[in-house]
Amino acid sequence: MAEPAPGGRPAARITCIAHPRFRGRIAERLAALGVASVRVENARCVRQRVRARRWRLPEPKVRLEDAPAEIYRATVARPAAVGVLGALTRAADLDTPGRGSLFVQDILEFGPDTPLAAAGGAPAPARMLLDLALVTAIVSKAGSGEQVARSALRLGAGVPVIGLGEGTGIRDRLGLLRVTIPPEKEVVHLVVPRDDAGTIERLLIEDARMDRPGGGFLYRTPIRAGLTDPMLRIGPQDRAASIEQLVAAIDELKAGTGWRRRHADPATAAGELPGRPDGYREIVFVCLEGEADSRIRAAMRAGAGGATTTRVHGLGGGFEGGAAALERGVLCVPAGAAERVVDALRADGPVQVEMLEAPSAFAYARMRA
Amino acid sequence: MDPAGHIRIPFRTALAMVGAYVRARLAEQCWSVAFLVGYLALFQALVVGAPPAAALRIAVGLGLLLVGLTCFLEGLWLGLMPLGEQVGLQLPRRTGVAVIAAFGLLLGLGSTLAEPAIAALRVAGLNVTAWDAPLLFRLLELDTEKLVAAIGIGVGVAVAAGMIRFAFGLSIKPFVYVLVPVLLGVSAWCARDANLGALLGLAWDAGAVTTGAVTVPLVLALGIGVSRAAGRQEGAGGGFGVIMLASALPVLAVLLLGMTLNASTPRATAETAFFAPAHRAEALRLFPDDDALVRHAFRRGSAEGRRAFFGDETAHAQAIRALADPAMRRLRLGDLSLAVWAAQRASDWERALLPSGAALDAIAREDSRLPLAGVLGRESLVAARAVVPLSALLLVALMLFLRVRPRHGDETALGIGLALVGMTLLTAGIRLGLVPLGDEVGRPLPAVMHGEAMERGRVRIEPFDPSAVFTAYGEDGTPAPHFFLRDGDGRLRPEPFDPTRLDAESGRYEHVLRRPPAFALRWAAAGAALVLLFAFGLGYGTTLAEPALAALGRTVEELTVGTVRRAGFVRAVSVGVGLGLVAGVGRMLFGIPNLWLLVPPYLLLLPLTYGSGEDFVGMAWDSGGVTTGIVTVPLVLAMGQSIGGELGVVDRFGILAMASVYPIVSVLVYGLILRARQRRSLNIAAGEGGSGG
Structure with a gap:
């Protein structure tokens, strides 16, 4: 039995989303900064592609277009985070719209006390924003991730990045009948302006029909600092600057996204979701692939409703005894149950667990409960 | 048992859940066979102009096909593929490269023995005769074990090499650059020898056929597991490429076997010389006994051959009259019915010696019944042979050797059961429904072509x-x-x-x-175009329904997180197979040698491979091996059989090899198009950027 979580040690999680072709440069940069155990997840970016219609018909045709992406996640010491952000921005040229996004979240880390990279880095990128939030939507597959992405793009909320996951929860308590419910999930990551997050969440829930049984699950986590990818649409440009470039420029000038708020009066119309006053906690753990099941079962006994696991692998790799295939489990639990769940996850032997507050969360089942 | 507590579902709710699930899966498979069935029906209406002869049986067959496909695919997803992937993940954790390679060798060998492609090859070689192509005949009929062993060793070495590749993260490209020229070179060398040249079609088809419906998903899953666990994703292309090796190495193995046996095999001779009594000792080297030789003379020879065999007219006539006796018929014709023999093989002189028409019709009716129960029984044996040993091998490796329990034991068991049932129904459905329908449409086509x-x-x-x-x-x-x-x-x-x-x-x-002809076609070109169009549609349609390709497509979509869509990928492969069949049928129509149609696409593939990304190279080359599977092979062979039969083409090999090389081209081209589009959206000038690409 591991010692009860005393609150964990403060750390910062860096998440970088970029095209696979920058993998080499990012790996090199992170290795130079001494950042260990980088986890990579395969994902795709969805953007709108705008084309003129044939025969000069009015109204351009808008289609969704996918591009491969990789999500790199690493943990560093909190003071070093912005420096790493700057270094990565330079390595993959993330200042250019369309290249990817990058952000830092402050977390509490429980687990093997490996030293965190604390030094080096580069000055903060010019476009860095301090008032962002990450909205994570987990939906059953069969095209609903696409639906969320479409809605997000239509709302101009950001470039959605979609990864694949596998859900564990009620499904596993059905016996063999569970095979009738596909476990595949799509996990949509969306970086949005913090002040606008509530509105966007609410619109997403309506637009992507997440307010129905089996519609999925959505929660928000805060971002300390980050760079968004403003390139929502690709296509012929008939102005000196695209609207996305203008938005990025004004963000930079105003040093924030507050001016983009959709509702004038935050007190009444911010559209915050109904939730618990103390909020939720996002709990993340990483273990060898195939070992997540037992830990999740323990977590569910401790009060977690379910988990979503995603396959990740170590960056760099090598024939390291098959340790490159990893699983990253994500649970979103009420704040009160968080410590119990963390303890349950760690009861089975040492494992890296991260905890992060999630001010709001939404699921159909939770509304009913 | 379950700590979180088992939820009891009322029976009615459970029934509704199962119902919705089954409905969704069936609907999915409906779409995948809809094109094929609609297309065949359309041609049936256009060309034959009448409802199919055994409409009820065909309808039952199509129903079985649908249910079978659904069950089989579900069995793959639930049971076989997760099992393969789990073994692949655990192997590198607990053992070294040598053990992984040994396991790959065992799996490859076992899969060949379990899913003998030899049956399909024999169908393609139904008209091969001992005098025209003695070596080919020897491998197909006499030294079958050696042929199977050669193919098995080829597949085994391929899977082992694939696993080593994943463990060290090697690129597939060098394998392509080395293997393709070697294969083409050896083929060209063999083409100079009459005996070995006749073997080329078989060898290339063997490569295409070996990777069966159970082997492909298993090997794919295993490779993905090893590749992920080894963590070298850069070079390895994420687990693809083994199927390509498993299609290429058997070609080499069969050709090498042919070279070693060539010296001890008689040369090709004329038919009468072959059957002449003076040649008997030499001829018997190709047959186990006298009975087999005379059966060969009846089943594949002409009247002149039989005359040469029996020596004089009286003995010949006596032998023909003896066919009225059932036991004798069995001995001389094997499973061939007398009516079919009389129609296809007998000369007019011989036919006149046969019992009168009414008696012949009675014999024909007696012979032509194809009972559903018999077909199901036979196919279930085949399915059990394909599914049980391979899954047992994986389970043993996992539980006894790696000491890990399957992730969901109940799901695995259900999956294996479904795969068994599914494969039985699927193959029975193909035999009862698709093949007769395709045959009925394909047979009159060449006549249409001539406007006859x-x-x-x-x-x-x-x-x-x-x-x-x-x-x-x-x-x-x-x-x-x-x-x-x-x-x-x-x-x-x-x-x-x-x-x-x-x-x-x-x-x-x-x-x-x-x-009167369906179309008053005065020009042969339009008729030829119609035949080629039929071939294209048949290839396209069967490939859409191919379960092994569905497995590959789903894996591709999963590994690329949806940037390569299943539908687009499958369509690209299907177009390729369609083109391959056009080439294969075109070869039979216009008498083009196999090599002329096989070498150019392979040569085209080298620069395409060089210019494509690592992931797409693996997927594309794998798709080549996958396409010729459980649905495609019987239909394509039946089509080759009917069209080739009408045209009088003896060697009907090669069509499968073409159905497996053209998709590689089409998928690589599809990949290049996709990449060009993505590059635009990435807003990167060409030449910029780091690794990959």
Whole structure:
């Protein structure tokens, strides 16, 4: 039995989303900064592609277009985070719209006390924003991730990045009948302006029909600092600057996204979701692939409703005894149950667990409960 | 048992859940076979112009096919593929590269022995004769074990090499650059020898056929597991590429086997010389005994060959008359029915010696029944052979050797059961539904091509009164003999009289009823185009329904997180297979040598491979091996059989090899298009950027 979580040690999680072709440069940069155990997840970016219609018909045709992406996640010491952000921005040229996004979240880390990279880095990128939030939507597959992405793009909320996951929860308590419910999930990551997050969440829930049984699950986590990818649409440009470039420029000038708020009066119309006053906690753990099941079962006994696991692998790799295939489990639990769940996850032997507050969360089942 | 507590589901709710699930899966498979069935039906209406002869049986067969496909695929997802992937993940954790490679070798060998492609190859070689292509005949009929062993070793080495590749993260490209020229070089060298040249089609088809419906998903899953666990994703292309090796190495293995056996095999001779008594000792080197030799003379030889075998006319006639005896028929014709033999093999002289028409019809009716229960029984044995040993091997490796329990034991068991049931129904459905339908459409096609009237049936008139023949004049004044025939509706119709069909002795006249051509095609080009169009659609449609490809497509979509869509990928492969069949049928129509149609695409593949990304190279080369699977092979062979039979083509090999190389081209081209599009959206100038790409 591991010692009860005393609150964990403060750390910062860096998440970088970029095209696979920058993998080499990012790996090199992170290795130079001494950042260990980088986890990579395969994902795709969805953007709108705008084309003129044939025969000069009015109204351009808008289609969704996918591009491969990789999500790199690493943990560093909190003071070093912005420096790493700057270094990565330079390595993959993330200042250019369309290249990817990058952000830092402050977390509490429980687990093997490996030293965190604390030094080096580069000055903060010019476009860095301090008032962002990450909205994570987990939906059953069969095209609903696409639906969320479409809605997000239509709302101009950001470039959605979609990864694949596998859900564990009620499904596993059905016996063999569970095979009738596909476990595949799509996990949509969306970086949005913090002040606008509530509105966007609410619109997403309506637009992507997440307010129905089996519609999925959505929660928000805060971002300390980050760079968004403003390139929502690709296509012929008939102005000196695209609207996305203008938005990025004004963000930079105003040093924030507050001016983009959709509702004038935050007190009444911010559209915050109904939730618990103390909020939720996002709990993340990483273990060898195939070992997540037992830990999740323990977590569910401790009060977690379910988990979503995603396959990740170590960056760099090598024939390291098959340790490159990893699983990253994500649970979103009420704040009160968080410590119990963390303890349950760690009861089975040492494992890296991260905890992060999630001010709001939404699921159909939770509304009913 | 379950800590979180088992939820009890009321029976009605459970039923509703299962119902919705089954409905969704069935609907999905409906779409995948819809094109094929619709297409065949359309051609049936256009070309044959009548409902299929055994409409009920075909409908039952199609139903079985649908249920079978659904079950089989679900079995793959639930049972076989997760199992393979789990073994792949655990192997590198607990053992070294050598053990992984040894396991790959075992799996490859086992899969070949379990899913013998030899049956399909034998169908393609149904018309191979011991005198034209002795070496080919020897491998197919006499030294079958050696052939299977060679193919098995090829597949085993391929899977082992694939696993080593994943463990060290090697790129597939060097394998392509080395293997393709070697294969083409060896083939070109073999083409110079008559015996070995005849083997080329078999060798290339063997490569295409070996990767069966169970092997492909298993090997794919295993490779993905090893590749992920080894963590070298950069070079390895994420787990693809093993199927390509498993299709290429057997070609080499079969050709090498042929070279070693070539010295001890008689040379090709003329048929009469082959069957001549003086040549008997030499000929018997290709047959286990005398009976087999005489059976060969009956089943594949011509009347001259049989005359040469029996020496003189009386012995020959005696042998033909003896066919009326069932035991003798069994001995001389094997499973070939007398009616079919009489129609296809016998000369007019021989046919006249056979029992009279009514008796022949009775024999034919007796022979042509294809009972559902018998088919199901036979196919379930085949399915059990394919599924059980392989899954047992994986389970043993996992539980005894790696000491890990399957992730979801109940799901694995359910999956294996579904795969078994599914494969049985699927293959039975193909045999009962798709093949007869395809055959019925394919057979009259070449006649359409020539704009000929097609045979609709035969009428025996006994005795025929020659005085009923009258003369009718054509518009240019040429006289032609005719007689009146009363058709089914009781109308009198003048029919042309063919004096050669009147047997003067018995007074028997056999009249061939002809139907006017479906299209008044005056030019052969349009007919050829129609045949080629049929081939294209058949290839496209069967590939859409191919379960192994569905497994590959789903894996591709998963590993690329949806940037390569399943539908797009499958369509690209299907177009390739369609083109491959066009090439294969074109070869038979126009008599082009196999090598001429195989070498150019392979040469084109080298630069395409060089220019493509690592992931797409693996997927594309794998798709080549995957396409020729459980649905495609029987239909394509049946089509080759019917079209080739009508055209009188002896060697019907090569069509499968083409169906497996053209998709590689189409998928690589598809990948290049996708990449160009993505590059635009990435907003990167060409040449910029780091690794990959």
